[in-house]
Amino acid sequence: MAAGTTTRRRTAALLGAAAVLLPLLTVTTPASAAPAAPGRAAPEKAAPIVLGHRGASGYRPEHTLESYELAVRMGADYIEPDLVPTKDGALVARHENEIGGTTDVADRPEFADRRTTKRIDGRNVTGWFTEDFTLAELKTLRAIERLPDIRQHNTIYDGLYQVPTLQEVIDLAKRLGRQHRRTVGIFPETKHPTYFRSIGLPLENTVIATLKRNGLDHRDGRAIVQSFEPTSLRMLDKGLKVPVLQAISTAGAPYDTVANGQGPTYADMVTPAGLKEIGTYADWIGPEKSRVIPLKADGTLGTPTPLVRDAHAAGLKVSPYTFRNENQFLPADLRNGTAPGDYGKALKEYDIFYRTGIDGLFSDNPDTAIIARTAFLKSRS
Numbered sequence: 001m002a003a004g005t006t007t008r009r010r011t012a013a014l015l016g017a018a019a020v021l022l023p024l025l026t027v028t029t030p031a032s033a034a035p036a037a038p039g040r041a042a043p044e045k046a047a048p049i050v051l052g053h054r055g056a057s058g059y060r061p062e063h064t065l066e067s068y069e070l071a072v073r074m075g076a077d078y079i080e081p082d083l084v085p086t087k088d089g090a091l092v093a094r095h096e097n098e099i100g101g102t103t104d105v106a107d108r109p110e111f112a113d114r115r116t117t118k119r120i121d122g123r124n125v126t127g128w129f130t131e132d133f134t135l136a137e138l139k140t141l142r143a144i145e146r147l148p149d150i151r152q153h154n155t156i157y158d159g160l161y162q163v164p165t166l167q168e169v170i171d172l173a174k175r176l177g178r179q180h181r182r183t184v185g186i187f188p189e190t191k192h193p194t195y196f197r198s199i200g201l202p203l204e205n206t207v208i209a210t211l212k213r214n215g216l217d218h219r220d221g222r223a224i225v226q227s228f229e230p231t232s233l234r235m236l237d238k239g240l241k242v243p244v245l246q247a248i249s250t251a252g253a254p255y256d257t258v259a260n261g262q263g264p265t266y267a268d269m270v271t272p273a274g275l276k277e278i279g280t281y282a283d284w285i286g287p288e289k290s291r292v293i294p295l296k297a298d299g300t301l302g303t304p305t306p307l308v309r310d311a312h313a314a315g316l317k318v319s320p321y322t323f324r325n326e327n328q329f330l331p332a333d334l335r336n337g338t339a340p341g342d343y344g345k346a347l348k349e350y351d352i353f354y355r356t357g358i359d360g361l362f363s364d365n366p367d368t369a370i371i372a373r374t375a376f377l378k379s380r381s
């Protein structure tokens with residue numbers, strides 16, 4: 001039986017990471033989940049956790065130690081490394097294995113001949129790929145801002161920071177935890193796991209071994225693993241005790257489903273039956289935020305779907321992605337002006353989502369996520 005499964009089933013009542021971290025949050029007043037029944041105290045709902053998405057990627061080039069450290073200093077409960085492998089099998093933090101848009105590799109003549117086109121998850125992708133570089137070679141590169149048009153201010157850091165390994169992210173989380181006298185969790189995600197398995201660089205065993213070696217294989221919430229692909233999550237669940245999150249996109253199907261010709265689409269996953277199935281290997285879902293509150297045809301925010309309620313009924317916690325301050329990523333009615341990179345009414349968006357009963361959220365701007373959480377918790381106390 002899967003290492004995590006026995007405890008997972010026992011933990012429909014598991015308060016999970018949020019409960020572990022609750023005393024350590026800036027605001028410790030728990031949100032009330034439901035009105036008190038006569039003669040009974042109101043049940044307490046743990047405060048939603050804030051996940052520093054790719055670190056504090058609204059303020060630093062994503063997936064760098066500097067981005068993660070800033071997220072922690074801003075109060076993020078977790079930092080979130082996406083994981084891809086190098087040629088020699090090291091796990092490094094990048095959202096994509098193609099690194100032309102997030103490093104200075106295109107300006108390195110010594111690597112010009114590594115530029116190539118590959119088929120990744122059914123798409124042709126041209127550029128430079130982590131699996132064609134040794135870790136030592138990758139360490140000579142420097143990170144650049146992925147969204148320079150939207151986050152021009154972050155380009156000031158271009159060329160300064162390295163691509164970190166998973167081990168370095170863990171070491172950072174431990175060091176910052178000691179420094180700030182609180183738990184700093186990590187939330188690693190396997191990227192393109194079917195593809196990497198197909199080229200002989202599977203991710204899962206290395207994730208399992210690394211978490212075990214670092215004493216993180218527990219259900220105490222210091223580490224939670226995630227992926228879009230259920231096959232990868234089932235492997236991680238089998239090898240680890242840590243909680244598991246199933247990421248759920250806006251449309252389509254995870255690539256393992258596409259490759260195998262069977263398995264759930266993302267639409268299947270958000271049905272009650274799909275959520276029940278996810279509950280056999282996972283503890284959380286991480287839906288794209290429009291699956292919690294869709295946009296209307298005019299781009300303004302609509303009304304919540306039953307997803308949070310249905311997920312909770314299936315014993316799953318819910319942490320939607322991705323919250324960002326800029327107009328480009330906000331509903332039309334929460335923008336300030338029309339410039340895509342200007343900040344909109346992000347605090348309002350957080351507040352609306354916290355009120356749906358979510359258990360956490362992924363944010364590029366952990367400071368604003370926490371400011372909004374503080375106000376939300378105060379309003380509920």
Ligand code: G3P
Pocket residue numbers: 080082095189226247248286321322362
């Ligand atoms: O699991 C939620 C989140 O990590 C997915 O976002 O940025 O990795 O595509 P992203």
Ligand code: CA
Pocket residue numbers: 080081082189
């Ligand atoms: Ca991610």
